[in-house]
Amino acid sequence: MNEIRLHNTLSGKTEPFTPQTPGEVKMYTCGPTVYDYAHIGNFRTFIFQDILRRFLKLRGFKMNHVMNLTDVDDRIIANAAAQKVGIREYTEKYAQAFFADCKTLNVEAPEYWVRATDHIPEMVQLIERLQKKSFTYPTEGSIYYRIAKFPQYGKLSKVDLTGIQAGARVDNDRYEKESARDFALWKAPKEGEHFWETEIGAGRPGWHIECSAMAMKYLGDTLDIHTGGIDLAFPHHENEIAQSEGATGKPFSRYWLHAEHLLVEGEKMSKSLGNFYTLRDLFAKGYKPSSLRYALSSVPYRGKLNFTFDGLQQAASSVERLRTFSDRLKQGKFPTGSNPAMAASIAKAANDFDAGLSDDLNTAVALAAMYDFVREGNIAMDKGEFKQDEVASAQKFLADFDRVFAVIQDDDAVKLKALGFGASEGELSDEEVEKLITERNAARARRDFATGDRVRKELADHGIILEDSRDGSVRWKRK
RNA sequence: GGCGCGGUACCCAAGUGGUAAGGGAGAGGUCUGCAAAACCUUUAUGCGUGGGUUCGAUUCCCACCCGCGCCUCCA
Known part of the structure; x- marks a missing residue:
């Protein structure tokens, strides 16, 4: 067992990880805004947090993990209105699609899935707490957070607020703000928009308040780990800190982990470039879920990941190598007895695997450990020197590996079928x-x-x- | 402009002050009736460029070039 170290955006350093309560990790992940199908970039981040939670579980921690679905925001309101359906009806479709996608990619369900619209009262209460402490001010029915009241603002993303002039308008928000960086906690209803009637007035929540309210409701004032995509560090997470710490006076999260974005064929993924992919797009082209999961998890989370179709193909080959070895181990007939050298090889690989993941989830190193073992195992098997006594520990290692990477177990066809893909005509039973x-x-x-x-x-x-x-x-x- | 990330072989990619993990792909070979799988050999005296520190740098420092992200909604 190696010391687990994680890179904390807050300190800018890779630090030893220990939860507040021994053996138990309180973790919050910013989930998707369910206004459309999630894309592979989203899943790079979700697979990162999945590997993190799976590794922590493998290491024996009990997870107390919350992931949210943002089911109210400008895009949702606009799209739902355009389709003349309620926002719940509109978002339900994409929420279900997201759950299905997670299942397909073996992204484990967190202990709690939470939706913003199910927690309006909690958000209202949090805003009231902030009101009492003068962190807020009203403007034309909206309620803003007064950043000037929170001197530590910027500590996560290291943004420098000098030069931002009070009263300046840096976006097209039509409400008057005291300072450009102040953000909305509560937005006054606009004509024809969905709104809630609450103690703090009619309206709807700002984007950031949901995460603060829900995280603290389920996990308490101070979380162990908060994860999200790198783009969320500012302003979203910075604002979450301002809201939560403003209200409680306690640290909101002890570790902040951010996943880098992915590029597609070396370019930023965007709809306009035509390189924007959802899982369904890839499956329709014939790629397997396991290939995607492997491709998205093989590059350590803090570096940019260049997603390419060649890379997807390479991932498929790599997964195949692991599966072939796993099958060989399962089906092979091995001579009785033991082979100390092989036992040592397994032990070393298992330790290297753990060391890799312990080092800020270095998946590349963890994978290399597995391949080293696969090669040595194959050599021993070819020579008839892989003995029965080592089968169990080898299988244990493979199983542990797959508890984190989740690509060896082969049920791609089943997964695809569940999504309505595959099952091509002419398939043999x-x-x-x-x-x-x-x-x-x-x-x-x-x-x-x-x-x-x-x-x-x-x-x-x-x-x-x-x-x-x-x-x-x-x-x-x-x- | 501010903050930050990256540039390692054909592709992906790890990494360290002492001379480059791993995967994929290609080539040759072993095995096989032939394949497949597996294994072996092979593909960077060099890690963006130019300096500097050092006995020694890909790894530290400086400058520069290139690509990218955030600073406004965004995983």
Whole structure:
């Protein structure tokens, strides 16, 4: 067990991680705004936080993890109005799609999924607390946060407020603010917009207040870890800090972790460049969920990830290598006895794996540890030197690996089918495959290789790959 | 302009003051009836460029070039 170290945006340093309560981690993740399907950039961040929570769980921590769905904002209000449906109805579709996408990518459900619109009273209460402490001021029915009252503002993102003039308008907000950086806690209703009637007036919440209110409701005043995409550090997280710490006077989160963005083919992903992808776009092109998960998790979270289709293909090959080895371990017949060298190799790999992830989730190093073991394991198996006594510990290591990376277990076809992909016509059933393999074996037994190869070709045309092994048995898999 | 990130082989990518992990791809080979899988060899005397510090730098310092992000909604 290596010391877990995480890079804290707050300090700008990589620090040893210890939760407030031993053995238990209070974590909050800024989830998606459900106004559309989530894209691969979103999932880079969500897979990062998933790997973090999975690793912490592997290390024995009990997770108390909250993830929100922002289901009220300008885009949602505008889109729902355009479609003449309520915002709940509008967002429900995308919320369900998001859950399905998470499931498809093996992004674990947090302990709590929370929605902004289910927590209006909590937000109102928090705003009232801030009002009592003079952190707010009203303007034309809206309520703003007075940043001048919170001197530490900027400590997370290191923004420098000098030069921002009071009263300046830096956006097209039509309400008057005392200072340009002041932000809305509560927005007065606009004509025809959805609004809530509350103790602090009619209106709807500003964007930042939901996270403060929900995080503190479920996790208490001080969280252990708060995660999100790098773009959220400012202003979203900075504002969360201002709101929460303004109200409680206590640190809001002890560690802040931010995932870098991804690029697509070296460029910023954007709809206008035509390089904007949702999961469904990729699955429709025939890529597998496991390939995407691998591609998005193999580059450590703090660096930019250049997403390319070539990279997706490479990821598919890498996953295949792991799966082939895993199958070999499962199906192989190993000689009795033990092999101390192999036992040592497994132990070293397991430790290197843990050391990699412990070092601020260095997934590249963790993967390298696995591949080192795969190579050594294959060599030993080829020589018949992989013994029964090591099977259990090897499988344990693979299982632990997959508790974090979650790519070895092969259920891509099932996942795709659930989303309505795959299941291409002409797909062979397992029985049909087995029948053809039997046919081929018979042909090979009488050294009729022409027939045997014809059957193999037929199977290949249906996406079935055969592997003849030395003992005469045949392994097969779907491409 | 302010703050920040990055530039390592064909591609992805880790990394350290002492001479470059791992994966993918290509080439050759072993095994195989042939494949597939696996394994072996091979592909950076060099880690954006130019200086400096040092016995020694890819790793530290300075300058410069290039790409990118945030500063306004954004994972």
